[in-house]
Amino acid sequence: MKENWLIPIGLTVLGLSLAGRAGAAVDYAHDGGPMDFGAAELEAALRVRPTQTRVELSVAGGGAPESFRVRVRGEGAAREIRIEGADAAGAMYGALEVAETIRLGGPAAVRDVERAPHLRVRGMKFNAPLDARTPSYSDPSDAAQQNIATMWDASFWRELIDRLARDRFNLITLWSLHPFPSLVRVPEYPEVALVDVQRSTVAWQEHYPLQAMGLDAPEILGRTETLRRLTIDDKIAFWREVLRHGKSRNVRFAVVTWNVFTNGIDPARGLPPDWRNNATADYFRRSVAALLRTYPDLAGVGVTAGENMVGATAPEKEAWLARTYGQGVLDVLAEQPERRVLFVHRQHEAGASEIAPYFGPVMNHPRVDFIYSFKYAEAHALAVTRPRFHEKFLPDLGGRQTMWTLRNDDVYHFRWHAPDFVRDFVGGLPAGPTRGFYYGSDGHVWGRDFLDANRPTDAPRPLELEKHAWHWRLWGRLGYEPGLDNARLTALLQERFPAADARLLFRAWQDASLVPPTVTAFHWGPLDFQWYVEGCQSRPEQAQTPTGFHDINRFISLRTHPASDMVSIPDFVKDPRKAGTTPPQVAARLDELAASALAGADRLQGAAGSDPELRATLEDIRALAYLGKYYAHKIRAALLLAQQRPAPNPARQKLLEQELNRAAQAWRLYGATAVTQYRNPLWTNRVGHVDWRKAYYSVLYDLTIVGATPAVPAIAPTPGGRVLEAEDAVAGDPQQPVHTEAAGYTGRGYLEFTHTLDPRRVTWNYDAPADGTYALEFRYAIRRGLVTTSDLIVNGAVLPLRLWPTGGAASWAWDRKIVALRRGPNRIELRPGAVVNLDHLNVLPWGP
Structure with a gap:
C-alpha cells in the first residue's frame, strides 16, 4: 500500500515525552x-x-x-x-x-x-492570477484584476492558511494556465523566468473565449503596469515561505494547470502552445522538474487534458501529458529518493480508461500518489446534495481514488450558511473511491474582498474568507467531521454574535442560503457560463437573449437538475399529475424560505446596532430572501405563460401580469438591498457584467413579452428611521410645488423633477442623536429614463447616488447611501438629475 502524501508532517513524538515551555499553559x-x-x-x-x-x-x-x-x-x-x-x-x-x-x-x-477525518483531503480550489503574463482561467474579471498584487502579499497567505487550518482544510490547489515563468528558473530555459509582477491596463472586453485563449494578445500585454518589483529569486523565496507556512499548518499546496498554454514566453523563443512541437514538450518536462526541485515543500502537481490542445485525440493528449508532466515528476523522483509527489489527473476532455495506458510508470511508482479528479457537481455544488454525474465515471477508475472538484459558481457576493445542505452533500460522496475534494470557483478569485461599497478605496481589504468565513467553515469542518451538529455550529454563531439570538439567526440564515440551490436545481444550466443565480444570467448564447439575462421564455425552456425530483414547466404543462416537486411547489418553497429569512432578520435587527458584521449579515439574508421572492414569482409567471399560449384565458393573463409585476418589485428590493453593500456592476469571466440595475430593464421586459405594461407595486419605507418629507424641505418655495397625482406617497405629497438638467435641489437638516453610521434612504419613482448619478452632498462632501428605474410614476422604490453623520445638525442636499418623483428621505441608524 502506498504512503499517503499527507502524512506525517512536522515532528512525530512517540509516547508522552513532553518538552514543554516554562510558564506555558x-x-x-x-x-x-x-x-x-x-x-x-x-x-x-x-x-x-x-x-x-x-x-x-x-x-x-x-x-x-x-x-x-x-x-x-x-x-x-x-x-x-x-x-x-x-x-x-x-x-x-x-x-x-x-x-x-x-x-x-x-x-x-x-x-x-x-x-478521525471523514475525508482525507479537504482542499481549496484557488485560481491564482499571478501576473498578466501568466494568467489564471479567471483573469478577465474584476476579481482577478483586483487580486494580482494579493498573490504576492505574504500576510494574505499567512491569514488564509491559518483560517483554512482552523477549519480543517489541508490542501490548496493553485490553478494557472502556465505558472512556471512566475515561479521557477528552468535551467535549460533560464530566459523564460519573469521579473516583476505586472497587470494589464487594457480596456478589457466584456467576454473572452471560454477556453482562456487570447489572454496574451498584444493589446493586453502591450499595456501594463508594474505592481511589484521582484526578481525571480525574490519570487522563489516568497513562495518557499508560503509553502513552508502551509506545511506548518498541515495545509499542503499543489499546482494545477490547463494545457497547452505558454503565456509569458516571448514568441521568438520558439515555444508555441502546440502539443505537436517537440521543443514545447521538452520545455514543459523541464519546467515540471524545476518546479518540484525548487519547492521541496510542494505536495505535487495536477493536469488538465485540454482547453488548448486543438486537434489532439484523447490518446494524443494523454501521451503528451505523460511525456511532459509525468516524465518531469519521474525525473525528480529518480534524483530524490525520499520525495513523494501527489499527481492529480483531472477527468476533463479525457476519461480514466484513456489515461491509464499512458501513465503506467507514474501510476505505479511507489512514491507517487496518483489520483483522479472529476467535476462532481458540474459548476454548481450549490444545487442538489446528491448529484449523479459521477456514476458513469466510477467504473473506469480501476480501483483508484478520486478527488472531487466542487465548484461554487453560484454565490460570490452574499454570506452563505446552510449546514444541513453541506452535511447531506458531504455524506453523499461515494465512500469507496473518494479521497476528498477541493472546493472553489472558476468565476471568482477568493483573495481579498473588493466588493464592499462602503469601505474607502484606500482602506485595508480583508480576506474574502473573513467575510465568507461561515460558508468555507462548513465545507472544511463537515468534510472532517460530518457529525458536527447544529448545536455546536449555533454555539459558534452565538460566540461571534453575542447580542443576537443565535438559534433564530441560524434558521433565518440557512433558509436564505437555501434560495440559490433551490433555484439552480429548478433552472439548471450545468456550466458556469450557462447560469449564474445571483445575476439571473449566463452568456447571451445560453440565455437566448441579447443581454444574457434569463427571461420568462428561458424559464420555460430550461430543464431541471437531472438528480432532483423537480418537474420542469414543459413537463408539468404536458402532465400536471407527473410525480415530483411541481413548479407551483418550487415557487411555494421559495416563498417559505424568503418569508422565514425576512421575519428572522427583522426580529434580529435590534441586535445589529453595535455590530457591523451582524448588520451586513442580516442585509445579505434579506437580499437572498428578496431574490427568492423574485424567482418564486417568475416561476409562477413562466408556468402561467406556458399554459396561456396554447389556451389563452383573460383571468390567467391577469394573474400572469400580477406575478411579473410582483417579480419586478422583488428584484427592485433585491437590487437596492444588494447595491447598498456591494460595488456594482461586477465583471466576471464567465457571464460578463453582472449589473443588478441594468438587469431591471430585462426584468421589466418580461412584461412586454407577455403583452403587458409595468404596474410595479410600491415599496414601503424601511421601518425604524426618521422620515423627512421632500415637500417639507422646500415649504414655501414657489419653484417647488407639491404634487399628489401619483398614489402611494407619504406625507402631504411629493416633488416632481422634470428633466435631467433640472438645477433644483432639496435640502434637509437632520439632527443626529449620536455620531455614527446612518443609511440615507431616498424614496422616489422614476417616470422615465435610465440609471442616473445624482449629486448628493452631506455636510459639504459630494457623494454619488445612483437612481435607477422603479417601474413607473407610482412605483415607489428606495435607494440608500451609507454615510457618517455627526451628533447634532447635519445638512443633506440632493439634486436628482433625473425625471423623478421624490417622496422623502428616511434616515436609518446603521451602526457605530
Whole structure:
C-alpha cells in the first residue's frame, strides 16, 4: 500500500515525552509546525477561560492520519486534559477542538472524544492570477484584476492558511494556465523566468473565449503596469515561505494547470502552445522538474487534458501529458529518493480508461500518489446534495481514488450558511473511491474582498474568507467531521454574535442560503457560463437573449437538475399529475424560505446596532430572501405563460401580469438591498457584467413579452428611521410645488423633477442623536429614463447616488447611501438629475 502524501508532517513524538515551555499553559513538544499552532490556539482559549487543569498535547502514534483523541482525568486541581494525535496534524486538530470547547463552555466542558477525518483531503480550489503574463482561467474579471498584487502579499497567505487550518482544510490547489515563468528558473530555459509582477491596463472586453485563449494578445500585454518589483529569486523565496507556512499548518499546496498554454514566453523563443512541437514538450518536462526541485515543500502537481490542445485525440493528449508532466515528476523522483509527489489527473476532455495506458510508470511508482479528479457537481455544488454525474465515471477508475472538484459558481457576493445542505452533500460522496475534494470557483478569485461599497478605496481589504468565513467553515469542518451538529455550529454563531439570538439567526440564515440551490436545481444550466443565480444570467448564447439575462421564455425552456425530483414547466404543462416537486411547489418553497429569512432578520435587527458584521449579515439574508421572492414569482409567471399560449384565458393573463409585476418589485428590493453593500456592476469571466440595475430593464421586459405594461407595486419605507418629507424641505418655495397625482406617497405629497438638467435641489437638516453610521434612504419613482448619478452632498462632501428605474410614476422604490453623520445638525442636499418623483428621505441608524 502506498504512503499517503499527507502524512506525517512536522515532528512525530512517540509516547508522552513532553518538552514543554516554562510558564506555558499547555505542555507539548515544540515542533515549529502544527503542534505549535495548535498549542497557541489552546493557550489563547485558556487565557480567556483560565483553569488549574493541566493540558498536555502530544503525538502518540497509531490511529488514522490526522486523527486525535482527548482524555480527561481527575478532578479539581488534579484534573488533566490529554490531547493525543496520531500525527502532528491530528494533535493540532485535537488542540483546535479542545480550544473551541473551552471558548464555548469553559474547561469543564471538555470531555473524552475521539475523531478521525471523514475525508482525507479537504482542499481549496484557488485560481491564482499571478501576473498578466501568466494568467489564471479567471483573469478577465474584476476579481482577478483586483487580486494580482494579493498573490504576492505574504500576510494574505499567512491569514488564509491559518483560517483554512482552523477549519480543517489541508490542501490548496493553485490553478494557472502556465505558472512556471512566475515561479521557477528552468535551467535549460533560464530566459523564460519573469521579473516583476505586472497587470494589464487594457480596456478589457466584456467576454473572452471560454477556453482562456487570447489572454496574451498584444493589446493586453502591450499595456501594463508594474505592481511589484521582484526578481525571480525574490519570487522563489516568497513562495518557499508560503509553502513552508502551509506545511506548518498541515495545509499542503499543489499546482494545477490547463494545457497547452505558454503565456509569458516571448514568441521568438520558439515555444508555441502546440502539443505537436517537440521543443514545447521538452520545455514543459523541464519546467515540471524545476518546479518540484525548487519547492521541496510542494505536495505535487495536477493536469488538465485540454482547453488548448486543438486537434489532439484523447490518446494524443494523454501521451503528451505523460511525456511532459509525468516524465518531469519521474525525473525528480529518480534524483530524490525520499520525495513523494501527489499527481492529480483531472477527468476533463479525457476519461480514466484513456489515461491509464499512458501513465503506467507514474501510476505505479511507489512514491507517487496518483489520483483522479472529476467535476462532481458540474459548476454548481450549490444545487442538489446528491448529484449523479459521477456514476458513469466510477467504473473506469480501476480501483483508484478520486478527488472531487466542487465548484461554487453560484454565490460570490452574499454570506452563505446552510449546514444541513453541506452535511447531506458531504455524506453523499461515494465512500469507496473518494479521497476528498477541493472546493472553489472558476468565476471568482477568493483573495481579498473588493466588493464592499462602503469601505474607502484606500482602506485595508480583508480576506474574502473573513467575510465568507461561515460558508468555507462548513465545507472544511463537515468534510472532517460530518457529525458536527447544529448545536455546536449555533454555539459558534452565538460566540461571534453575542447580542443576537443565535438559534433564530441560524434558521433565518440557512433558509436564505437555501434560495440559490433551490433555484439552480429548478433552472439548471450545468456550466458556469450557462447560469449564474445571483445575476439571473449566463452568456447571451445560453440565455437566448441579447443581454444574457434569463427571461420568462428561458424559464420555460430550461430543464431541471437531472438528480432532483423537480418537474420542469414543459413537463408539468404536458402532465400536471407527473410525480415530483411541481413548479407551483418550487415557487411555494421559495416563498417559505424568503418569508422565514425576512421575519428572522427583522426580529434580529435590534441586535445589529453595535455590530457591523451582524448588520451586513442580516442585509445579505434579506437580499437572498428578496431574490427568492423574485424567482418564486417568475416561476409562477413562466408556468402561467406556458399554459396561456396554447389556451389563452383573460383571468390567467391577469394573474400572469400580477406575478411579473410582483417579480419586478422583488428584484427592485433585491437590487437596492444588494447595491447598498456591494460595488456594482461586477465583471466576471464567465457571464460578463453582472449589473443588478441594468438587469431591471430585462426584468421589466418580461412584461412586454407577455403583452403587458409595468404596474410595479410600491415599496414601503424601511421601518425604524426618521422620515423627512421632500415637500417639507422646500415649504414655501414657489419653484417647488407639491404634487399628489401619483398614489402611494407619504406625507402631504411629493416633488416632481422634470428633466435631467433640472438645477433644483432639496435640502434637509437632520439632527443626529449620536455620531455614527446612518443609511440615507431616498424614496422616489422614476417616470422615465435610465440609471442616473445624482449629486448628493452631506455636510459639504459630494457623494454619488445612483437612481435607477422603479417601474413607473407610482412605483415607489428606495435607494440608500451609507454615510457618517455627526451628533447634532447635519445638512443633506440632493439634486436628482433625473425625471423623478421624490417622496422623502428616511434616515436609518446603521451602526457605530
